[in-house]
Amino acid sequence: MKTRNLYIVTYGCQMNVYDSTCLGTLMKKRGWKLAEKPEGADFIFLNTCSIREKAARRVIGHLNRLKALKQKNPALILGVGGCVAEQEGQKLLKQVPWLNLVVGPGRLGEIPQLLENLTSDMPPIVLSGQAPLMTEPAASEPQDHRALASFKDFEPGPSPISSFLTIMTGCDNYCAYCVVPYLRGRETSRPKEEILAEARSLVNRGSLELTLLGQNVNSYGRPGHRGGQDFVELLTEVANIPHLERLRFTTSHPKDFPPALVDLFGQLPNLCEHLHLPLQAGSDRILAAMGRRYDSAHYLWLVSALRAACPNLALSTDIIVGFPGETEQEFNQTVKMLESIGFDFIFSFKYSDRPMTKANLLPDKIEEKEKQRRLAHLQAVQKAITLEKHQALIGQSLEVLVDGFGRNQGQLSGRSRDLKLVHFDGPESLMGQLVMVKILEAWPVSLIGELNSNQKKALQNLN
Ligand code: SF4
Known part of the structure; x- marks a missing residue:
């Protein structure tokens, strides 16, 4: 059987990021693969946030941009989840008739089962409200x-x-x-x-x-x-x-x-x-x-x-x-x-x-x-x-958890314990590690530093 691809777009807070991660995990358990781009996906899911105004308009704008993909591949399933789905419900279907699925945050766990049988020519499905909370993860048919x-x-x-x-x-x-x-x-x-x-x-x-x-x-x-x-x-x-x-x-x-x-x-x-x-x-x-x-x-x-x-x-x-x-x-x-x-x-x-x-x-x-x-x-x-x-941090050394790249070639970035964004030059092998960085420059949103000298020496010895 052909592997089906899922592309998830996450708006808003960390809780939505977590929810998207959970959905990805559940879908992978059912044989789906997470795609890195919408082109070629079998299911595109926008996990939305409505904490700011005009959220629904932004989501509709995004769905309009995805319409071309749907025209190219009529079997594509398009879904909206999160707070905009809960808030707008059926209204979204009026504005975006090519939408297949609208699922509030409390019903996210039902998506994998739904997708077993849902095809794009079926009437769209709208789910809202809270599903029963699972307190026993191993119980028979969990919904949460x-x-x-x-x-x-x-x-x-x-x-x-x-x-x-x-x-x-x-x-x-x-x-x-x-x-x-x-x-x-x-x-x-x-x-x-x-x-x-x-x-x-x-x-x-x-x-x-x-x-x-x-x-x-x-x-x-x-x-x-x-x-x-x-x-x-x-x-x-x-x-x-x-x-x-x-x-x-x-x-x-x-x-x-x-x-x-x-x-x-x-x-x-x-x-x-x-x-x-x-x-x-x-x-x-x-x-x-x-x-x-x-x-x-x-x-x-x-x-x-x-x-x-x-x-x-x-x-x-x-x-x-x-x-x-x-x-x-x-x-x-x-x-x-x-x-x-x-x-x-x-x-x-x-x-x-x-x-x-x-x-x-x-x-x-x-x-x-x-x-x-x-x-x-x-x-x-x-x-x-x-x-x-x-x-005030210039000259101090901060412990940084390296989790990304800076804007410049060869630059890494990460967060200090007190959540400061720190950029510094270093090899990619440091990704995912805790390193000590001496702060050299201060900007309004980030700090620029260099690896502490003993850390540099350890790297030289490794090379
Ligand atoms: S009502 Fe909204 S702002 Fe107030 S505590 Fe709850 S989530 Fe936070």
Whole structure:
């Protein structure tokens, strides 16, 4: 029988990357091959994200570009998954009649079975909502793609050196601006033993770094969740897996950060010195309107507790500017928080109306031009802070996990423990290794360095 080829395009967050990896694993188990380009594929799947506005339009644009392939090969199956699939459902079929499959994130695990019989001349299939969660990976007909792709034959994703591992899905927080709870459903934790088994398998297969993922990992195992226990306990047990060099987790909600978790930053040697802690706004009135359930004083207290536990902790955050009703003074409170905390880097966005959310209905929307001005100002302030932090690293040596190539010939790149992007000259044989790099130059988004002299000597001896 002819081998069938699957081409996956992944938009958005690390959780989507993880989901795509799971789907690829499941399909490979059924004899499919992962293709590197869409041309010649038998099934093309767009795993989408709708956290930003115009997401559906972007996906439709992509599907329009794929129409030529469908005309050349009418047997080609085209599918859309992820949040746009959940949000748009049947509507996508009206705009893209050559689409065969629309599958929400909770139903991804059903795709391999569907494709056994689906042909492009059949009526399209739309699946949404949550499939039942598997708590016993070995049980008869599992539906959950995470359990399906779990430890026994899980294959690490595109970068086996550094792997993602989803520990929980969904979100119960319902922040006023966010679509995630409507599209990804209620919080569900995976059983601890299943996560540990998958983590061990990834490490055994060569992953030096693991990042535990969830919309709100700190809620892992909260009473009432299906499965899971305590996040502090889980993190400690994953950290104790032999040969795991680096451990990270994201994303954390500032309202759910227990002191025991803060303390782990000073206790677990392989827990990296970086934390992403979304602030969103510096004004207490705006934070309350966003439904974040913490105030600026709590956030500042948490930052100082974290820095007391781990003085060289790098911090990154998310900021939304121009939330409905945000005054100039309230925006300046956000800028002030940036200046007083000194984040290493930020992800910043203009507020945009998202369907189904509470903020959609709020009055006093800020004009686009004003949101743009605030965003540009905020980013300029942060750029200077980041550059200053990078300049302070000149002359220091950082441990870098090499996982890619730099822009210049012979240049390698990787991340330090505190998530700085570092470029340096070195042989390809260092790919996938931890090396020490002395920092020579600082730029706003990256650092340039050279291999430490003892590392260079060791390489010369090898040659
Ligand atoms: S915590 Fe808030 S912003 Fe984060 S996923 Fe949940 S609802 Fe969205």
